[in-house]
Amino acid sequence: MADLNALVLACTLKPSPSPSSSVQLGTEFLEALREHGVEGSLVRVADHSVKFGVSTDEGDGDAWPTVRQQMLAADVLVIATPIWMGQPASVCKMVLERLDAEISETDDEGRMETYGKVAAVAVVGNEDGAHHVIAECLQALNDVGFSVAANGSTYWVGEAMQSTDYLDLDGGSEKTSATTRTAAANTVHLARLLKESGYPAA
Template structure:
């Protein structure tokens, strides 16, 4: 049986090569996944031309189809987002809107295209609101067919109204990393179960 795989969509507003706290946390989580035999890759969504819309391909150079193929090929989706004004980034919202197209897509057995895939979330920010951001993102992912594992999120919030970012810390906080280990372990376990015992077709 092939190794489980994960794809991290980094929804920072900053394109590469700018430093990004969301990208840093996503990379740390992919390293955790490797401990549970899950290979992973990361995509900075801001580097791509992802058109607005709710279809699988908006045409005219839209690069969402390439991202969609990465998601379809993976067992686990990690969405990493900063917190802006108490909400997920606008890029995260764009990703969720594009995933809305999957409500009309099915596999060969008639199951929703994303059924059987696991989704986890990572949030960073120097303002409060991580729990709300996680709840909002998980709701959207659940709607389009992803399965959320127990304790499938981790986050870091810096002090409100200050300028210290996650990437500025001398080392990752123990609590964030511990939550990340739990996230990776539970997501890998669930992905393996769903691969071996998929949801029943309609």
């Protein structure tokens, strides 16, 4: 089987060392991927000086080129984001905007450099909107060349207008954990298929 590696981009608004439910669920996704022999790492985007923009490099200390190199080296990309006001976090939207540049980054056969990579999404929040956030993220990721496996997402949403976070759950959520394992298994399966037999030339 093809060796694979993964990158989780945790799009919490809070820099380290603040506790983060998005980081927690992203870490659990990585652990589920490791059950299938996939190693990886997690980047908390808020810890880096990623600039707003839609190019691969916005210059003047922009940290995105370094993050992008990690993304290009990975076979699997997981976006982990909280919900704020029913929307993906602003950090998540910034990441998706930076990924827009991949549309014009192609290989010698006219394929985006993201072709053959598989994306998944993990969402946490204390309000409704998980399906909406997942839909926005997966559509954007597919637009810029990523493939998506069946059931390629996981989420936990607490009771609306309450203060319980995913981090507060004693032992986590059994249903979310099962969903994360399914998303990881299907994502790895598709990534291995694409690694062994990629997309045709454009």
